[in-house]
Amino acid sequence: MKLNVNDFFSNTERAITTELRTPQDNFPEHSHDFQELIIVSQGSGTHVINDIPDSLEQNHVCFISPQDRHLFENVDNLYLSNILFRKDALSLPAGLNDYLPQGYSDHKGWHISNQAMQKVSHLIQTLDTEVHQPQRDSEWMAQALFQQLIVELHRGKLAPLEHASMDDKTLQVLDWIKANYHQEFTIGEVADQFQLSSRTLSRKIKQITHQSFNNYLHQVRINQAMQLLQYSDLSVTDIAFKVGYSDSNYFSTKFKKLMNKSPSEFR
Structure with a gap:
């Protein structure tokens, strides 16, 4: 169109x-x-x-x-x-x-x-x-x-962490997740890094994205996997590892839950 x-x-x-x-x-x-x-x-x-x-x-x-x-x-x-x-x-x-x-x-x-x-x-x-x-x-x-x-x-781009409000810190977390989705981390580790409590960060992410911390992370990882499935020759297992999953079967389960089809069917 x-x-x-x-x-x-x-x-x-x-x-x-x-x-x-x-x-x-x-x-x-x-x-x-x-x-x-x-x-x-x-x-x-x-x-x-x-x-x-x-x-x-x-x-x-x-x-x-x-x-x-x-x-x-x-x-x-x-x-x-x-x-x-x-x-x-x-x-x-x-x-x-x-x-x-x-x-x-x-x-x-x-x-x-x-x-x-x-x-x-x-x-x-x-x-x-x-x-x-x-x-x-x-x-x-x-x-x-x-x-x-x-x-x-x-x-108006987000200020350095030491000058950011609680809401702005949460937005910085979302940007950080989009840049570091392939790493292994917990909400507690991320909260400490951005000078927030885990409970506060969980609540603020839910308020902003309408998703839990884990579901938002899965969404970002699956988004990246979709790109790799379309534009690379990597195997499904390699793509799973590349976007942050250590178990390709778990990756396929999460992918199908979000996309209503398996990674192979999507490809």
Whole structure:
């Protein structure tokens, strides 16, 4: 499915528009001829970009370029703010281009702090009002608000651990899990590393992702396994070891529980 500028922008002179999904339903794979920033305010779901699945939760931000394909599935009360823009039509001050994502990174986006999210939410509400006004000055106001938005998204990335709030530490844990899913660790070890109690971390992860610590870890590992099953010649056993499972039978059991098919059937 190819989504076009004419389907979403009120006229060809507009550089920015918004699509607020409250909630976002499952949506099939598509691409579009404009850029998009996706900002998650609540809920959870799976976001598959170029066949690579990633878990979405609150305060998650990601960038989609016209070269990307993506879809949403397994959504659970997922609230998204989609900021659609035409980069070639933007009027940006010198240097501000550096704040715009240049492509889809290996980290599949980033999290912002709760404090930054409050500022971003206010900007999005105002931006959503301006982009749907017909006056010419609303376009300039929208561009000014968009500039503020991309700066807030850039500098709102999570602070160093020693300055982070409890919620922000939990978001840092989720980022850490996505980077270290292949290792063996317990919730207690991770909680100690991020200066949280196991009970607090378990409760906060459940609150943010709607999953337990272990289920979230399994989801991240299975997401990585799906990519390897599609794009590598590794055996199922080797893939199990590579994504953090020491027992390939256990890996197959968890995979089938989440995907309703075995790793071999998925491949």
